[in-house]
Amino acid sequence: DTGVSQDPRHKITKRGQNVTFRCDPISEHNRLYWYRQTLGQGPEFLTYFQNEAQLEKSRLLSDRFSAERPKGSFSTLEIQRTEQGDSAMYLCASSFEGFSDTQYFGPGTRLTVL
């Protein structure tokens, strides 16, 4: 068990560019979550997958945001036409369906939009 990994750890981009982040969950976990965290705030839910199906999306997830989990393993989060307000830490978590279903978080990808 190597934990949840995210890539890249840091991303600096210019306004208007597209960015894509990757999350690799714990291998046996079938649920995967994306959250966004800004300075001084707690994580805010963005979206959630069970296997390859995207089951829930937050209103925070505008049309510029898209997430995929094509084979029910790793996931990508893409932000198109980035804005300065997108600057945040993007967190991925995974869990295994079951009684406890504890969410385990990755280290996050810090996005800075200039």
Place this chain on the structure above:
Amino acid sequence: GDSVTQMEGPVTLSEEAFLTINCTYTATGYPSLFWYVQYPGEGLQLLLKATKADDKGSNKGFEATYRKETTSFHLEKGSVQVSDSAVYFCALRISNAGKSTFGDGTTLTVKP
């Protein structure tokens, strides 16, 4: 909607002091409750959890009791260490499949 309110920080304590971080919640259903900790430069780690009323979660000397009557889940530790310096987040989840709702975090600094 669901929400979590944590006591405002930052909190600064001397080593071996008693710690309480207050957490209250509002929920549309019957939640499970969690405390996560984030050490400097690291990701969120689950510290403890409780899934039903009157349950006590405990880990690494930290404890929290699920109080349905007061909708609270206060975090306590009898004697803090410098290594406990971190940001602590209270969270709830209504079902075992859905999103977690987090508080804004409380920064704890423990001085030797």
